[in-house]
Amino acid sequence: MRENLHRFFRAARGVGVHVSPAESIDAMRAVAQVGLSDRTILRDALLLTLAKSQDEKLALADCFDLFFSQPEPRQDQTEAGSEETASQDPDQSPSSGSASEAGEGQPPEGLGPLAQMLLSQDRNTIAAAIASASGTASLSDIRYSTQRGIFSSRILDAMGLQRLRDDLDALTATNPALAERLRAALDALREAVRDTVSQGLALYAREEAENLRNEILRNAPLARIERRQVAEMRALIRQIARRLRERYSKPRKRQRRGHLDVRRTLRRNAAWGGVPFLTAWKRKHRDRPKIVALCDVSGSVAQVSDFFLLLIHSLHEVVDDVRSFAFSSHMIEVSEILEKKSPEEAMAEIMSKVGFGSSDYGSSLVDFEKDFMSTLTPQTTVIVLGDARSNNLDPRADILRRISERSKRLVWLNPEGRLAWGFGDSEMPRYATFCTVVRQCATAQQLERAVSDIVATYQ
Amino acid sequence: MADQKASTSIEAVESGLAAQGYIASRQIATAVYLSQQIEKPILVEGPAGVGKTELAKAIAAWRGMKMIRLQCYEGLDEAKALYEWKYAKQLLYTQILKDKLGEVLGGAQTLHAALDQLHDFGDVFFSKEFVEPRPLLQALEQPGGCVLLIDEIDKSDAEFESLLLEILSDFQVTIPELGTVSAITPPTVILTSNSERDLGDALKRRCLHLHIGFPEQRLEERIVESRVPGISQALRRQMVGFIHEIRSLDLKKLPSVSETIDWARVLVLLQATELDTEVVKDTLNVLLKYEADIEAAAPQVTTFIAKAARSNVFG
Numbered sequence: 001m002r003e004n005l006h007r008f009f010r011a012a013r014g015v016g017v018h019v020s021p022a023e024s025i026d027a028m029r030a031v032a033q034v035g036l037s038d039r040t041i042l043r044d045a046l047l048l049t050l051a052k053s054q055d056e057k058l059a060l061a062d063c064f065d066l067f068f069s070q071p072e073p074r075q076d077q078t079e080a081g082s083e084e085t086a087s088q089d090p091d092q093s094p095s096s097g098s099a100s101e102a103g104e105g106q107p108p109e110g111l112g113p114l115a116q117m118l119l120s121q122d123r124n125t126i127a128a129a130i131a132s133a134s135g136t137a138s139l140s141d142i143r144y145s146t147q148r149g150i151f152s153s154r155i156l157d158a159m160g161l162q163r164l165r166d167d168l169d170a171l172t173a174t175n176p177a178l179a180e181r182l183r184a185a186l187d188a189l190r191e192a193v194r195d196t197v198s199q200g201l202a203l204y205a206r207e208e209a210e211n212l213r214n215e216i217l218r219n220a221p222l223a224r225i226e227r228r229q230v231a232e233m234r235a236l237i238r239q240i241a242r243r244l245r246e247r248y249s250k251p252r253k254r255q256r257r258g259h260l261d262v263r264r265t266l267r268r269n270a271a272w273g274g275v276p277f278l279t280a281w282k283r284k285h286r287d288r289p290k291i292v293a294l295c296d297v298s299g300s301v302a303q304v305s306d307f308f309l310l311l312i313h314s315l316h317e318v319v320d321d322v323r324s325f326a327f328s329s330h331m332i333e334v335s336e337i338l339e340k341k342s343p344e345e346a347m348a349e350i351m352s353k354v355g356f357g358s359s360d361y362g363s364s365l366v367d368f369e370k371d372f373m374s375t376l377t378p379q380t381t382v383i384v385l386g387d388a389r390s391n392n393l394d395p396r397a398d399i400l401r402r403i404s405e406r407s408k409r410l411v412w413l414n415p416e417g418r419l420a421w422g423f424g425d426s427e428m429p430r431y432a433t434f435c436t437v438v439r440q441c442a443t444a445q446q447l448e449r450a451v452s453d454i455v456a457t458y459q
Numbered sequence: 460m461a462d463q464k465a466s467t468s469i470e471a472v473e474s475g476l477a478a479q480g481y482i483a484s485r486q487i488a489t490a491v492y493l494s495q496q497i498e499k500p501i502l503v504e505g506p507a508g509v510g511k512t513e514l515a516k517a518i519a520a521w522r523g524m525k526m527i528r529l530q531c532y533e534g535l536d537e538a539k540a541l542y543e544w545k546y547a548k549q550l551l552y553t554q555i556l557k558d559k560l561g562e563v564l565g566g567a568q569t570l571h572a573a574l575d576q577l578h579d580f581g582d583v584f585f586s587k588e589f590v591e592p593r594p595l596l597q598a599l600e601q602p603g604g605c606v607l608l609i610d611e612i613d614k615s616d617a618e619f620e621s622l623l624l625e626i627l628s629d630f631q632v633t634i635p636e637l638g639t640v641s642a643i644t645p646p647t648v649i650l651t652s653n654s655e656r657d658l659g660d661a662l663k664r665r666c667l668h669l670h671i672g673f674p675e676q677r678l679e680e681r682i683v684e685s686r687v688p689g690i691s692q693a694l695r696r697q698m699v700g701f702i703h704e705i706r707s708l709d710l711k712k713l714p715s716v717s718e719t720i721d722w723a724r725v726l727v728l729l730q731a732t733e734l735d736t737e738v739v740k741d742t743l744n745v746l747l748k749y750e751a752d753i754e755a756a757a758p759q760v761t762t763f764i765a766k767a768a769r770s771n772v773f774g
Contacts, residue, residue: 023664026497033496034465034489041466044489052663054504054670242657275550 005031007140011067011203012050015059019050039068066203111171112163118185119178126189130196133158139200151197156190218445221415233444234343237310240448290321290379291454292407294368296386297351298328298359304415306347307444308385311451313338313346319455323375326350327364328357333372359389361427362396369399376406381454385413385441388421388428395427397434404434409457413441413450468492481510481517482682490669491518500627500648502612502666507653508715509671510682512610515649519606524647527601528608529594531615537622541632543591549584585636595626596640604644612662613655620662627665673715676703682716687723697734698723700767705746705756714746721745734764 005028009019019027027049034045043064051057117125137154153161164186171179217236264280293312297305305326312324316339326334332354337346376382382403388395404410412435414421414428421428432438441450473488483491491514494501503511519526529540537543567573592600598607609623626632630642650666652658674682679699683690699719706713714722722745731738739760747753 018660020664026499029497030493033493034469038466040485041469041489044486045493048486048490048493048667048669052660052668054672057668057670275554277547277550 002028008046008064008067009050010140011063012060014202014204015063017050017056017060017063018052023050063203066199111167112160114160114164115167115182118164118182118189121185126192129159130155130193134196134200139197140204142197142200143205145201145205148194148197148201151200152190152193155193155196159189219443221442233307234310236444237307237447240444240451241311241313241315243448290377290381291315291319291323292372292375292380292382293322293324294331294364294382294384294386295324295326295334296328296359296361296384297326297355298386299356300359300389301385301387301415302351302356304442305385306351307447308413309334309338309347309350310343311447313343315451315455323372325368325372326354327359327367328354329360329363330354331364331367331372358391359386360393361386361388361390362394365396365399365403369402373402373406376403378406378408380407381409381411381457382407383411383413383454384431384435385415387414387416387426388412388431389425390427392425395430397427397430400431401434404436409436409454410434411436411450411454412438413447414438415442416440417442465492475521476514476517477685479517479520480685481513482678482685483514483517484671484674484678487514487669487671490667494647494667498630498645500650500666501669502650502652502658502663503669503671504652504654505671506673506713506715508717509673510716511649511651511671512608514671515606515608515651518647518649522606522647524603525601525605526608527594527598527605527646528610531609531611531613531619533614533616535615535619538593540593540595540619541622542593542596542634544585545589545591549589552584587637590634590637595623596632598646598648599626599630599632599640599642601646602643605646607646607648609648609650611653611655612650613652613658617659620659624661624665627662673706673713676700679703679716679719683719683723686720687727689727690723691732694726694731694733695723697764697767698726701734701739701763702746704759704763704766708756708759710747710752710755711749712747712752718746734767736761736764739764 006024009024009027012019027046030045030049031042034041036042043061046064047057047060051060111119114129117129133155136158137151139151139155142148142151164182168179168182168186171182214236217233220233259282261280261282265276265278266274268278268280269276293315295305295308295312297309309324309326312322316322316335323333323335324338325331334346334350334353337349340346341349400410412428412431416426416428417440420426421432428438439446439450441447469485469488469492472492473483473485476483476488476491490501493499503514505511515528516526518524564573564576567576590596595607598605612620612623627648630645631639633639673679676699679702680695683695683699702714702719702722722742725742725745726738729738729742740757743753743756743760747756
């Protein structure tokens with residue numbers, strides 16, 4: 001059973017429940033207390049020790065049901081093993097006479113054990129044999145969906161496919177009808193094995209597959225994400241936002257206390273003859289984060305800005321003072337939309353208001369200067385997301401200079417690679433002179449780093 | 460053998476808690492049983508008012524132990540949760556003992572000797588005498604053990620969690636000046652959280668994770684039965700059915716068990732024998748805490764009552 005529990009932990013990791021060695025020890029201790037006979041208690045005990053949130057609980061419960069719905073391979077192994085040794089008996093050569101005598105009903109003598117099992121159509125035996133063969137082929141090591149073929153054939157080999165092929169060859173000559181039946185049964189067996197492998201993949205490989213996919217996504221250019229990946233990308237961005245939130249949402253109180261403020265301490269305690277009953281501490285000064293985000297949502301960068309807005313949306317939870325603006329040819333404030341609505345609704349609304357136009361940085365900056373310049377203070381970090389392609393219109397870099405002068409930092413995140421800056425209608429070099437930082441920001445990973453750096457400067 | 464024992468002991472937990480008026484689901488009972496057996500704290504999560512805090516109270520009452528409660532809030536720190544030096548007392552004592560101090564130091568011939576004597580003196584002031592134990596330290600010092608309730612841990616700051624880690628895993632705290640204080644009897648620790656913020660992995664790892672959601676209909680009926688004895692069975696069924704319908708609505712704050720119990724009490728006071736639109740509309744404010752929620756639910760009241768009545772026939 002210990003073996004089986006370990007396999008279950010592996011399966012649990014597969015569904016995204018993090019099971020560390022210490023947790024598995026706890027689970028073992030719990031199982032030792034409650035025993036194995038009562039499935040519901042066992043399930044509860046495992047859920048209590050392993051799952052760390054309600055989502056994990058649900059995932060783990062499903063995993064438990066899936067896992068324990070399988071027959072236990074260990075029990076049948078000896079049985080199946082003896083059959084396998086029997087299959088290696090060399091003296092069993094197909095004798096044509098007996099096969100034809102056996103007719104349709106009884107499987108003929110002289111066939112390999114797998115052939116006999118298939119012809120007898122005993123489902124339980126077949127299922128048990130598949131389970132034990134999966135054990136032999138160590139199905140629990142499966143990681144990627146590309147390994148399906150290998151594991152299927154390993155399992156089939158372990159069940160004695162080679163012998164079955166010989167039997168089939170012999171039978172085709174002597175008893176074509178029976179060979180036909182056997183062939184159909186073999187097809188059914190292949191299908192069953194394929195299902196087993198798929199189940200194994202579902203149980204054991206989810207984590208690796210997910211990690212791999214996330215890793216690929218993290219480094220994929222945001223602008224070229226395929227439609228079917230958009231949902232996953234959103235989930236990933238949300239994950240990033242959550243991580244940022246956990247790291248930065250609570251100010252670190254204790255660190256803010258500096259050295260003893262001797263002067264204030266003495267003054268406060270004058271009444272007690274200078275005996276310091278009450279202490280006064282110097283406070284380290286820390287700026288409250290203030291962020292103003294300007295986001296280009298024109299056609300050329302629409303998809304990137306979609307993700308960027310999503311991140312800004314969650315930034316609203318980390319930082320109290322965030323104001324967001326969106327523009328393509330003119331600029332509007334979108335803070336309220338992002339705060340009040342769910343990400344999807346907000347995105348749709350912003351895009352319908354100003355999105356997908358052709359970009360005009362100059363007139364958008366004019367809009368900003370006219371209406372919102374007063375939002376900038378010496379504590380503000382301004383983030384601009386855009387490709388700085390202004391369709392050869394006046395870029396109004398002078399306004400950007402004034403923005404830069406009024407704020408603490410001006411960060412420009414550009415989804416295009418450095419090589420493209422300055423070519424065609426890109427005004428990036430001209431804007432860059434007024435920016436504190438200019439970064440390429442084309443993948444989720446770069447996006448995370450950029451935002452993390454921005455928030456970290458305030459910590 | 461062990462299995463038999465386990466399931467009977469889990470039942471014992473269930474009936475023990477029930478005797479205190481806490482109707483526990485099987486999962487809750489298993490969690491309480493396991494936390495006792497493998498000495499691990501329980502982290503209880505779930506919406507407000509489903510009986511997270513009550514669970515701690517019921518365990519304490521059932522085992523006849525003292526309950527020590529630490530209410531968490533933003534800015535809670537070591538000094539308020541664990542221990543504090545009684546600075547004022549220390550200062551007062553130095554003032555009173557000033558003369559004594561002179562005597563002690565007077566005997567010393569050199570500055571070095573005086574410093575040595577002063578060192579011994581300092582140790583006196585940083586002794587147990589001058590420690591003010593706060594809830595966590597108090598819990599460790601209970602000779603007969605206790606139930607330690609750390610309520611709404613999600614309201615505290617992230618650093619506070621780290622402070623708890625030593626207590627949760629080893630039932631001990633380290634006070635720099637005094638050394639390590641270990642629990643005489645490990646307390647039963649219950650932490651509650653409304654998931655206002657995500658707790659750290661280190662904390663979660665040290666606990667059994669129990670999620671209490673809204674109870675199933677049968678269980679909730681039993682809870683009402685145990686808490687509000689005067690209510691008739693028919694009304695009980697009807698009102699619990701009604702509340703389950705309400706919970707299917709998209710509301711700001713769904714009514715939870717504590718609201719159910721309040722409502723049952725109100726209905727008993729009003730001497731209602733069955734639900735009707737009039738009574739429900741008059742008392743809806745007991746169940747729902749936002750004006751917007753009441754407005755959203757009001758038009759559905761008649762349908763819900765009918766549904767609740769129908770489910771009674773079949774249930």
